[in-house]
Amino acid sequence: MSLRIDNVTKKFGDHIAVDNLQLEIPEKGLFGFLGGNGAGKTTTFRMILGLLDPTSGEITWNGQKIDYGKSHLIGYLPEERGLYPKLKVKDQLVYLGRLRGMRKSDIEAEMEYWLDRFEIPHYANKKVEELSKGNQQKIQFISAVIHRPSLLILDEPFSGLDPINVEMLKEAVIDLADDGTTIVFSSHQMEHVEEMCENICILRAGKTVVKGNLAKIKQSFGKKNLNIYGDMPFDSLKTMPGVLRYQEVVGGCKLQIENESVSQEILKSLSGKGFLRRFELEEPTLNDIFIEKVGERYE
């Protein structure tokens, strides 16, 4: 019971957009797709939805191919806004909901719930083009979830939103995941993925760079971050073995170190040199992993 992407490759002419992608996205919960521009995220989503056929490989949902007979189980929020600009919000949602196999009365009930939740019930009879970008995105989100899909695909759901709206949408996404929806979403904002996803996959130029459980990925990454604040010179740390990155900040420095044990060496070397205010060892951020994994291929 999961979404399986089995050895999927997609070529556009000579260009390989997705290269031999092998993924198993577990049912329920959030799965994060990370990657720079052109990494193949949107192409992968389009193949999952059946908008594009893979050049080779197979994608299955619960062991079956996804076709139009299952469209009521699937919700999709595309990267770009995809709404009729001249249609009223209500008519729009009713139409899209009916296409996902819903009855009009059910749509209206769901719509009311979501519009209230997003604090925009008064927009039901407005044309989409009259709405702000953030509110359009909310409508777009409602159109993707109104039929309570079991598989929800969100392509850059938080881009172009102010922090308040981001929080509002995030909460909705997390609630849906708690209710048992399998959610696959992409973002290039690391914090969102880091905060929300249990499992992730980082793509670069169509290839998987890292995939799996986020906590495990962090653990196995090995490198740690060390933040030190105090009244002493830190210059000597720059050249210490095991220190990979050194960055001076006001009243202290930030380091990346090879592994945990290096931190103890540093602590020893600093003792007695002055007043140590703060000394903290941190897990690597997803950003560190991403830059390292995606960046190193550029070299």
Add this chain to the structure above:
Amino acid sequence: MNKFFIVLGHTFFTRLKSKSFLFSTAFILLLLTLFANIDTIVHYFMGDDEGKIAVIDETDELYPVLEKALADLDDRLTLEKFDASEEKGKEAVQSGEYDGLLVISYDEAHFPKAVFYENDAVESWNQMTIEQQLQQIKVALATERSGIDEQTLSAIYEPVQFEKVALDETAKTDEELNAARGIVYIMLFVLYMAVIIYGQMIATDVATEKSSRVMEILISSASPITHLFAKIIGIACLGITQMLIIFMYAIWLFKTKGSELADALIEEFGFSVENLALFIYALIFFILGYLLYATIAAMLGSLVSRVEDVQQLTMPLIFLVMIAFFIAMFGLAAPDAKFITITSYIPFFTPMIMFLRIGMLEIPAWEIGLSITVLIATIILFAWLSARIYRGGVLMYGPSRSLKDMKQAFLLTKKEN
């Protein structure tokens, strides 16, 4: 199938409620109303032309004759005998007392001649009427003087009896030909308008959905082919609705007005039950023609990224219909020309030209069958092609409007191994 009707209904009702549909329908109804009331309108505007004409009769004979002739003809024009001099008469016209001054006299051959004075030099209705009547009086005088009686005169003017008999018994009679010509005209016109208006509508609709990117959501819920045909049929229903409204209104207008015009039209175009077969052919060819052009329009619509580009890309399609239209016009005059026979098999022209041939000539059934088969095959081919390009084109953005893009869109949906 359910989704097909949802898309169809959506296309139909959104368009039906749109301002452009309401305005265009209202505009056509207004035109019809004007057309049906043309007599009243003409009368209203010509009312100003009502005239009182002063007549100086130097012959002392012709005034009563002319007055009687005019009284029978036109109640708007009144003559009044003017007994003063010509100069006084002219002054009276200039002062506006009369609308014109007519001076009748005899020429050397003792035939009536006249001078007509009016304030302006524009050829007026009054002038023409009087001139015609005088001409008739002259003819009457001349025949009377040369001793020709009424009967002989009418015998002279009667047109020669000339009848054409087609030896081939299956050939169409004159009435049938007239009827066919009438239906062909209407069919040509309606198909031409339908392709231009509704074809454009389909292309615009598709382009709007594409440019607003809602297409991506639509085709993730319903298959492109369902979507494509639901749209085409939806617009067709809209067209039928619009035409029905217009036809019903026209019939009602003509019924209540009891206009001679309507009777004349019906007679001219030979609408009768005898032509039922031809009507059925008209329907078949209309539907097929619409489907062919609509499919291509949808394909073209899915290639543009901006609604503004639709016009440009659908241009060739409109040219194609125009060419078909002109060939058909030529074909009405010479339906048995080789050129017409050949073009009647070219699918883009079949709906118009083959129909024209069926109406005007005796075409063996296999020819009709063959052309319809070719047409249907072409529609299927284009439908398949359109669905592919539609699906690919939808995911392709950028300033696309060339054959290369069509190929790219096509390849986008191709499975490469």
